[in-house]
Amino acid sequence: MFDVILVGADDSPTARRAVEAACEICAMSKGTLHIVTAFDQLSLVGGGDTHEFKNVINEDDGQALLQSLSFIAKKHGVEPVLHGAKGDAADILIAKADEIGADLVVVGNRGMKGVRRVLGSVPNSVAHGAACSVLIVDTTE
Numbered sequence: 001m002f003d004v005i006l007v008g009a010d011d012s013p014t015a016r017r018a019v020e021a022a023c024e025i026c027a028m029s030k031g032t033l034h035i036v037t038a039f040d041q042l043s044l045v046g047g048g049d050t051h052e053f054k055n056v057i058n059e060d061d062g063q064a065l066l067q068s069l070s071f072i073a074k075k076h077g078v079e080p081v082l083h084g085a086k087g088d089a090a091d092i093l094i095a096k097a098d099e100i101g102a103d104l105v106v107v108g109n110r111g112m113k114g115v116r117r118v119l120g121s122v123p124n125s126v127a128h129g130a131a132c133s134v135l136i137v138d139t140t141e
Helices: 013-029 059-075 089-100 115-119 122-129
Strands: 004-008 032-039 081-086 104-108 133-137
Touching: 004 013, 004 089, 013 032, 013 059, 013 104, 013 133, 032 059, 032 089, 059 081, 081 089, 089 104, 089 122, 104 122, 122 133
Parallel strands: 004 032, 004 104, 032 081, 104 133
Antiparallel strands: none
8 A cells, every 4th residue: 555655753752653653554565665854054952842853963963863763664674765855854755755756654743732733843744745645643752
């Protein structure tokens, strides 16, 4: 059913849970998993859940994060395709999903409650902007 699965993740524990869920789906469907992270020159800084998709500082940090996330996939018997890109996380996820012909985009639900839900969040933006199915995984602690 899902041949091409894309998951967006930063270095948060909640994002890692979204990667776990995407890996489980990918292993069951025998599809291809793409892991995407966004980075920029300036890291978004906020306490608690102020930012639901924390940008890493630079491309090197982004590549290191992707390698770390790939170990989660490999534990599930999935060999992921890794993508890092500079810019807004939601925009990158939507564009990459279009580029690779994703059947499913997986994101965590961090930022879906409170003020971030009204002001905009990555999961909300992806759900409204992606041209494929979107799974918003409950990653609350």
